[in-house]
Amino acid sequence: MSQFEEISSALSFGGKQLTLAHGSKATGTTMRLSVFLPPAAKDGRVPVVYYLSGLTCTEENFTVKAGAQRMASELGLIVVAPDTSPRGEGVPDSPDYDLGQGAGFYVDAVQAPWSTHFKMYSYVTQELPGLIEEQFPVRRGAAGIFGHSMGGHGALTIAMRHPDIFKSVSALSPIVAPSAVPWGRKAFTAYLGADEAAWKEHDACYLARERGFPGQILVDQGTADPFLEEQLQTQRFIDTLKENRQSAKVRMQPGYDHSYFFIATFIDDHLRHHARMLNG
Amino acid sequence: MSQFEEISSALSFGGKQLTLAHGSKATGTTMRLSVFLPPAAKDGRVPVVYYLSGLTCTEENFTVKAGAQRMASELGLIVVAPDTSPRGEGVPDSPDYDLGQGAGFYVDAVQAPWSTHFKMYSYVTQELPGLIEEQFPVRRGAAGIFGHSMGGHGALTIAMRHPDIFKSVSALSPIVAPSAVPWGRKAFTAYLGADEAAWKEHDACYLARERGFPGQILVDQGTADPFLEEQLQTQRFIDTLKENRQSAKVRMQPGYDHSYFFIATFIDDHLRHHARMLNG
Numbered sequence: 176m177s178q179f180e181e182i183s184s185a186l187s188f189g190g191k192q193l194t195l196a197h198g199s200k201a202t203g204t205t206m207r208l209s210v211f212l213p214p215a216a217k218d219g220r221v222p223v224v225y226y227l228s229g230l231t232c233t234e235e236n237f238t239v240k241a242g243a244q245r246m247a248s249e250l251g252l253i254v255v256a257p258d259t260s261p262r263g264e265g266v267p268d269s270p271d272y273d274l275g276q277g278a279g280f281y282v283d284a285v286q287a288p289w290s291t292h293f294k295m296y297s298y299v300t301q302e303l304p305g306l307i308e309e310q311f312p313v314r315r316g317a318a319g320i321f322g323h324s325m326g327g328h329g330a331l332t333i334a335m336r337h338p339d340i341f342k343s344v345s346a347l348s349p350i351v352a353p354s355a356v357p358w359g360r361k362a363f364t365a366y367l368g369a370d371e372a373a374w375k376e377h378d379a380c381y382l383a384r385e386r387g388f389p390g391q392i393l394v395d396q397g398t399a400d401p402f403l404e405e406q407l408q409t410q411r412f413i414d415t416l417k418e419n420r421q422s423a424k425v426r427m428q429p430g431y432d433h434s435y436f437f438i439a440t441f442i443d444d445h446l447r448h449h450a451r452m453l454n455g
Numbered sequence: 456m457s458q459f460e461e462i463s464s465a466l467s468f469g470g471k472q473l474t475l476a477h478g479s480k481a482t483g484t485t486m487r488l489s490v491f492l493p494p495a496a497k498d499g500r501v502p503v504v505y506y507l508s509g510l511t512c513t514e515e516n517f518t519v520k521a522g523a524q525r526m527a528s529e530l531g532l533i534v535v536a537p538d539t540s541p542r543g544e545g546v547p548d549s550p551d552y553d554l555g556q557g558a559g560f561y562v563d564a565v566q567a568p569w570s571t572h573f574k575m576y577s578y579v580t581q582e583l584p585g586l587i588e589e590q591f592p593v594r595r596g597a598a599g600i601f602g603h604s605m606g607g608h609g610a611l612t613i614a615m616r617h618p619d620i621f622k623s624v625s626a627l628s629p630i631v632a633p634s635a636v637p638w639g640r641k642a643f644t645a646y647l648g649a650d651e652a653a654w655k656e657h658d659a660c661y662l663a664r665e666r667g668f669p670g671q672i673l674v675d676q677g678t679a680d681p682f683l684e685e686q687l688q689t690q691r692f693i694d695t696l697k698e699n700r701q702s703a704k705v706r707m708q709p710g711y712d713h714s715y716f717f718i719a720t721f722i723d724d725h726l727r728h729h730a731r732m733l734n735g
Contacts, residue, residue: 185712185717186710186717240519240520242719245720434465436465439468440469440524
């Protein structure tokens, strides 16, 4: 692994759970990520699924809390979870949890002071898949993407813009209408500027209307999620999908909240969705 | 829940994952614990399994990292994970990770300054089961105990001394010979005093020789565990079990380390072991 420094490695469900670091060209910082290699990756090329985390998370939260390794091992999926932003000294930050480090929003910032390092869109769509395919036994043309909350926004928008790279997509508690909700409006104003025209290509509802996705979209959303009403507004996405006859399964899960307890409960379904699409 | 204050509650695999706090008579402090209630606990009494964590852990590590809820939900087990020591201002501590707060070693300290609050043995064997049976739909006579590392030591020693309370026992990477290894000798000297005669009743190898356990003991231990040689010395337990014809399954798991990635990999087997013993 010439490009990656191995921070840690542990056997997990017969596979290997790695934490890696590398110097990123996109962000100009050291980026961390976790990579799970299923047992099947020893014997041949397998599909890869990218998981994008939510606000405040690093590469670690999903890796230790979601319980994805069991099913990824069984299905033979490589699972890659990058950090949610550039970090470190010299990288701009904000005192707020929803802006700056830990809150990259999967866009390429064009506004100062963010524009130097906050290039998570380029990182996730170009640099990261390139490196992963170079270093691990990924089957060509078999990459999927999913994520949670801010990462659900990242997964949906990136998949709809790059169906050539990501052949399957799903999301848990995603931000679906960032241009219309406080989290999204704050981040987009800071990173992309006040001209809302520049926001559209990072808005899942806009993209579902204008582009759609060639495969079925799977979304799970808890009805007891404290962010549902103000920040997530899943109904906007449901309506848009329906209007545009997008193949999708959006499941409102009664009583579930926004936590990793929710994610862990439905992670198997999401991994199975990706395996089905990528192996089909 | 008159005795417990609810810190948090989340739906998880159709069950309820609670974090609770209460004023403990045994420790004289506020103790935290996590309780998972499977869906079956809505309809009737079910078995309970107590999980004791290792050094430095709180009630949270197991709860968010082990992935126990899926199988506990399926098997219909209540799972209770207490904190590993009293904590807070006024509670003695040590700068070392292996003594003081986070390192109660499941004994009742008799040496100053620990003897005021460090009563984890009484807490786990008496106060906690009493409260849990009072507040939750536990089936009488259907309690098991397991744990990891220091908590594996706690589970094995407590089960062998109280087979009337705990009808099933298992351990992951347990300390099995605390009287003979640095972690145990340090903690027992501080908590129980220099007279090693007082240590015996907290030593799993001694208890396996002198008492044994009426049911089968399940132990999993990773061969790549960095603590295996100096602190765990599983072979001592294997030899003792053999000499005393104790029914046991001790599995050396090739390549696994001491982490929650190891625990998560084998947690289903442990929960199945307890369900089998408690429902049989």
